[in-house]
Amino acid sequence: MAELSGRQVVLPESRVPIVAEPDVLVVGGGSAGLAAATAAARNGAEVMLVERFGYLGGLASGGLIILLLTMDDGAGRQAVGGVCQEIVDRMERRGAVHYPPEGQWNDPDSQLVEHYSRWGLVWGRGPHRVRYSVAFEPHEFIFAADEMLQEAGVRPLYHTWACEPVVEDGVIQAVVIQNKSGRQAIAPRVVIDTSGDGDLFAAAGEPFELERVHPWLWFLLSNVGDLEEAFQGSKGFFFRTLGEGRVLVPWGGDARTKLRIDATDPVEVSEALVECRQMVKEEAARLRGSVPAFRDAYISLIADQLGITESRRLQGEYVMSRDDLDRSFADSIARTGHWTKYGCVYNIPYRSLLPKGLTNFLTAGRCISVDHRVNHATKEIPPCMATGEAAGTAAAMALEDGVGVKDVDVRRLQARLRQQGAILE
Numbered sequence: 001m002a003e004l005s006g007r008q009v010v011l012p013e014s015r016v017p018i019v020a021e022p023d024v025l026v027v028g029g030g031s032a033g034l035a036a037a038t039a040a041a042r043n044g045a046e047v048m049l050v051e052r053f054g055y056l057g058g059l060a061s062g063g064l065i066i067l068l069l070t071m072d073d074g075a076g077r078q079a080v081g082g083v084c085q086e087i088v089d090r091m092e093r094r095g096a097v098h099y100p101p102e103g104q105w106n107d108p109d110s111q112l113v114e115h116y117s118r119w120g121l122v123w124g125r126g127p128h129r130v131r132y133s134v135a136f137e138p139h140e141f142i143f144a145a146d147e148m149l150q151e152a153g154v155r156p157l158y159h160t161w162a163c164e165p166v167v168e169d170g171v172i173q174a175v176v177i178q179n180k181s182g183r184q185a186i187a188p189r190v191v192i193d194t195s196g197d198g199d200l201f202a203a204a205g206e207p208f209e210l211e212r213v214h215p216w217l218w219f220l221l222s223n224v225g226d227l228e229e230a231f232q233g234s235k236g237f238f239f240r241t242l243g244e245g246r247v248l249v250p251w252g253g254d255a256r257t258k259l260r261i262d263a264t265d266p267v268e269v270s271e272a273l274v275e276c277r278q279m280v281k282e283e284a285a286r287l288r289g290s291v292p293a294f295r296d297a298y299i300s301l302i303a304d305q306l307g308i309t310e311s312r313r314l315q316g317e318y319v320m321s322r323d324d325l326d327r328s329f330a331d332s333i334a335r336t337g338h339w340t341k342y343g344c345v346y347n348i349p350y351r352s353l354l355p356k357g358l359t360n361f362l363t364a365g366r367c368i369s370v371d372h373r374v375n376h377a378t379k380e381i382p383p384c385m386a387t388g389e390a391a392g393t394a395a396a397m398a399l400e401d402g403v404g405v406k407d408v409d410v411r412r413l414q415a416r417l418r419q420q421g422a423i424l425e
């Protein structure tokens, strides 16, 4: 039993059972974790994925960030393919996406640009052109992600937190998890941290940077009247989305919070959730009261997690900076355009997924080793999926070749990624 000792609690020395020994453990089932787990399993690894919530997608589903920005380079060429393109295709088969066909990419036609801007698919300073960006249904992302994990044979463990890595001589020997069964451990051969917040690399003592950010709750309004009238009659900020009479209200609409939080501090996150929910309520009431098309609209869904653009970023083997825009890397394993810029790309080196110390560990998604500027591009869902796919593939190849993840043959990794449909420089 735990005991009180003054202002502290002394926990008893405890032993927890090792309940699984997969080849690869993926921590966090957001877009990056989905891609990492799927790629590792398809490349022959036995994969487990732990996720603190009960569904896949992270911000891309539960956070209602239901826009893939962007899959092109802003000059009419596709920059992200692979698992990201696959999930678009899967959702498309169920009629759950809206995006410009290839013939329209890079088109400066003002009517087309206006159409896709209203869907939230064109951003940044003009002059604008049509981008290859995709709006989608959040639950369809989850359905497609479930299918992908099942088909690949990944074992998901939901409602489970990964809390503590057990590190010996630079190797993560086990990860302690917590769920309704209490504390248990998983002993994988390779760990991929796709927790978004870098929970595992932080707990393992790897260096990182932490950014304080504005928190947001995106939400959906349904039963909106004439959308054309809504766009004409409102100064508010909302996007068309899939489904009749529905709009997506990003960033709390007109209401803006001054708050900047540390997304790894549960007290700050809790306070922000309450404030952001209040803002959702007020913004919905404001729209109902001020725009006739919104008179009968109601809130049909609020993001169940705060929109957090950034928290911890690994300071790994290579930290990308803004000077790396359009730069070539011999070890690039993914590339991404920039959602507010045209005609430029970041090639992402394998070293940005690798920590300085740990030898059986990779990270992917929004917490990879880049600076604040580059994070603006690499945090987007398509590049998160691209780095996830690279991390999962690399983990499986390291096991296949009997080497550490730092010694993976990058040329073979690049060839394998291309075979899988990934787009590299």
Ligand SMILES: Cc1cc2nc3c(=O)[nH]c(=O)nc-3n(C[C@H](O)[C@H](O)[C@H](O)COP(=O)(O)OP(=O)(O)OC[C@H]3O[C@@H](n4cnc5c(N)ncnc54)[C@H](O)[C@@H]3O)c2cc1C
Residues within 6 Å of the ligand: 027, 028, 029, 030, 031, 032, 033, 050, 051, 052, 053, 056, 057, 058, 059, 060, 065, 067, 068, 069, 070, 160, 161, 162, 163, 194, 195, 196, 197, 199, 216, 251, 306, 307, 308, 309, 310, 364, 365, 366, 367, 379, 380, 381, 382, 384
């Ligand atoms: C306000 C806002 C607007 C954005 N707009 C866009 C946009 O329009 N288009 C775009 O493409 N991108 C956009 N982004 C960026 C994008 O949504 C995210 O950066 C991306 O979805 C992150 O994916 P991820 O998998 O790295 O992390 P997440 O989606 O955060 O996934 C992390 C997963 O790990 C789980 N997890 C965390 N810790 C643990 C733990 N210890 N144990 C177990 N599970 C854990 C979480 O529950 C979650 O499922 C936006 C982001 C924000 C916040």
